[in-house]
Amino acid sequence: xxxxxxxxxxxxxxxxxxxxxxxxxxxxxxxxxxxxxxxxxxxxxxxxxxxxxxxxxxxxxxxxxxxxxxxxxxxxxxxxxxxxxxxxxxxxxxxxxxxxxxxxxxxxxxxxxxxxxxxxxxxxxxxxxxxxxxxxxxxxxxxxxxxxxxxxxxxxxxxxxxxxxxxxxxxxxxxxxxxxxxxxxxxxxxxxxxxxxxxxxxxxxxxxxxxxxxxxxxxxxxxxxxxxxxxxxxxxxxxxxxxxxxxxxxxxxxxxxxxxxxxxxxxxxxxxxxxxxxxxxxxxxxxxxxxxxxxxxxxxxx
Amino acid sequence: xxxxxxxxxxxxxxxxxxxxxxxxxxxxxxxxxxxxxxxxxxxxxxxxxxxxxxxxxxxxxxxxxxxxxxxxxxxxxxxxxxxxxxxxxxxxxxxxxxxxxxxxxxxxxxxxxxxxxxxxxxxxxxxxxxxxxxxxxxxxxxxxxxxxxxxxxxxxxxxxxxxxxxxxxxxxxxxxxxxxxxxxxxxxxxxxxxxxxxxxxxxxxxxxxxxxxxxxx
Numbered sequence: 001x002x003x004x005x006x007x008x009x010x011x012x013x014x015x016x017x018x019x020x021x022x023x024x025x026x027x028x029x030x031x032x033x034x035x036x037x038x039x040x041x042x043x044x045x046x047x048x049x050x051x052x053x054x055x056x057x058x059x060x061x062x063x064x065x066x067x068x069x070x071x072x073x074x075x076x077x078x079x080x081x082x083x084x085x086x087x088x089x090x091x092x093x094x095x096x097x098x099x100x101x102x103x104x105x106x107x108x109x110x111x112x113x114x115x116x117x118x119x120x121x122x123x124x125x126x127x128x129x130x131x132x133x134x135x136x137x138x139x140x141x142x143x144x145x146x147x148x149x150x151x152x153x154x155x156x157x158x159x160x161x162x163x164x165x166x167x168x169x170x171x172x173x174x175x176x177x178x179x180x181x182x183x184x185x186x187x188x189x190x191x192x193x194x195x196x197x198x199x200x201x202x203x204x205x206x207x208x209x210x211x212x213x214x215x216x217x218x219x220x221x222x223x224x225x226x227x228x229x230x231x232x233x234x235x236x237x238x239x240x241x242x243x244x245x246x247x248x249x250x251x252x253x254x255x256x257x258x259x260x261x262x263x264x265x266x267x268x269x270x271x272x273x274x275x276x277x278x279x280x281x282x283x284x285x286x287x288x289x290x291x292x293x294x295x296x297x298x299x300x301x302x
Numbered sequence: 303x304x305x306x307x308x309x310x311x312x313x314x315x316x317x318x319x320x321x322x323x324x325x326x327x328x329x330x331x332x333x334x335x336x337x338x339x340x341x342x343x344x345x346x347x348x349x350x351x352x353x354x355x356x357x358x359x360x361x362x363x364x365x366x367x368x369x370x371x372x373x374x375x376x377x378x379x380x381x382x383x384x385x386x387x388x389x390x391x392x393x394x395x396x397x398x399x400x401x402x403x404x405x406x407x408x409x410x411x412x413x414x415x416x417x418x419x420x421x422x423x424x425x426x427x428x429x430x431x432x433x434x435x436x437x438x439x440x441x442x443x444x445x446x447x448x449x450x451x452x453x454x455x456x457x458x459x460x461x462x463x464x465x466x467x468x469x470x471x472x473x474x475x476x477x478x479x480x481x482x483x484x485x486x487x488x489x490x491x492x493x494x495x496x497x498x499x500x501x502x503x504x505x506x507x508x509x510x511x512x513x514x515x516x517x518x519x
Binding site: 048051052053072073074075076077081083085087088089090091092096099100101103104105 | 303306309310314386387389390392393
C-alpha cells in the first residue's frame with residue numbers, strides 16, 4: 001500500500017454557493033499529512049466525503065486500498081475519526097460513551113483505553129454534553145486512538161482548545177503514530193501547529209486542492225525572488241512560477257513567487273537575460289498565505 | 303453491539319416508557335373498577351359493555367403513542383447531530399437501523415407485559431355477568447400488533463431525513479386541501495373514503511379500528 005488515501009477527480013456540490021472541484025489527493029501510507037486551508041475552503045467537506053458521510057457527485061476515493069463507499073464498514077473499522085464538531089450522544093456519561101463506541105470495534109483495546117483515560121484525566125461519570133471543550137477534545141481523541149486505527153482522520157482536533165490541552169492531545173497522537181506507524185490526515189488552519197510534525201502538506205482553497213507536496217519542499221522550496229530585467233516569459237524554467245508582480249515602491253524589477261526552488265537554479269536567470277537580485281525565505285505560514293494569494297490571483301484572472 | 307444500543311435507547315426513553323407501562327397496566331384495571339361502580343347489584347351487563355366501549359378508545363391511542371415515543375427516541379439523538387456519529391461507525395447502515403429497530407421492539411415488551419398483566423388481573427378479580435366473556439389474551443395480542451405496527455410505521459418515517467418528513471407532511475397537507483376542495487362537491491367525501499380504506503379490513507391500519515373490548519358478549 002503506497003497511499004493510505006487516494007482520491008481522483010472528486011466533485012461534490014455542497015449547495016448553491018460551494019463546490020469541490022476536481023480534488024485529487026494522495027496521502028502516503030505512514031505519513032502525517034497536514035490538510036491546510038482557510039475556513040470554508042472545503043477541508044471538512046473533503047473529509048466527510050473520504051469517510052462516506054457524503055456521496056460524491058463524481059470521482060473515486062480509496063482508503064487503505066479499499067473503495068469508498070463500497071467497503072465503508074471495513075474502512076471505518078480501521079480508521080479513527082475526530083470530527084470538527086463533537087458527534088457523540090450528549091446524554092451519555094463518558095464511561096457509557098466509551099462502552100457504546102468500543103462495542104463497534106473489533107480491535108478495541110480496553111487496557112489501552114484505560115491508559116488513555118488516565119492520561120487525559122477524563123471524568124467517567126460526567127455527561128458528555130457537560131464536558132468542557134478541552135475534555136470533549138480529549139475524549140474524541142481517546143476514542144479514535146483506542147480502536148488502534150491504521151489511519152487517523154482528524155478534522156481540526158485542537159480547534160479552540162487551550163495550549164495545554166492541545167499539547168496533551170498532540171503528544172498522545174504522536175506517541176501513537178511513532179509506536180504504530182499509522183497514517184494521519186489532520187486538517188487545520190493553524191499552520192504553525194502542523195509545521196512541527198507533518199511531513200506532507202495539502203493546501204485547499206475555494207473547493208480546490210491547490211498544492212500537495214512534502215513538508216520539506218513546502219518549507220524550503222517556496223520562495224519570493226526579486227528579478228531585475230525580467231523576461232516576458234520564463235521559458236523552460238526548472239521551478240514553477242506561481243505569481244508575478246511588480247516590486248512595491250518604484251524599485252526596478254519584479255517579484256516572483258516560485259515553487260520547487262533550489263539554490264543552484266539561480267543560474268537559470270542569466271540564460272534568459274535577467275538577474276536574480278534577492279531570494280526571500282518564507283516560513284510555513286508565509287508560504288501558505290503566498291500560495292493562497294497566488295491561487296486567488298490566478299483564479300480571478302481566469 | 304445490540305446490548306449497548308438497547309442500553310442507550312433504554313436510557314433515552316425509560317421515564318416515559320415506565321409511565322406508559324403503568325398506564326398499560328392501569329387502563330384495564332380501571333376500566334373494570336369503573337364499571338363495577340356503576341351497578342348497585344354487581345356488574346350490570348349493559349352498563350359494563352357501555353363502559354368497556356368507552357375505555358376501549360384508550361388502548362389504540364396508547365398503542366399509537368407508545369409506538370411514536372419509541373420510534374422518536376430511537377432516532378432523536380441521531381437526528382439532532384445529522385446522523386454523523388451513526389454514519390461514522392463501522393457498521394452497514396441497514397444493520398444499524400435493524401439494531402435500533404430491534405432494541406425498540408424489546409422495549410416495546412414492557413407496556414405489552416403491562417397491558418397483559420393488567421387485563422388478566424382485572425378480569426380475574428371481577429365477577430363477570432352471565433352472558434359476557436373476558437378477552438384478556440385477545441386484547442393483549444391486539445395491543446401488541448397495534449403497538450408493533452405503530453412503532454414500525456413511525457420508526458420508518460423517523461429513520462428518514464428531514465426531507466422525507468417534509469414529503470410526508472406535504473402529502474398530508476395536499477390531502478387536507480384535496481378533501482376541502484372535493485368536499486364542496488355534493489356526495490364526495492375524500493377523507494372519509496381514505497380513512498375507510500386505511501382503517502377498515504383489510505386496510506393497513508385495520509388493527510386500530512373496530513371495538514377494543516376487554517369484556518364483551
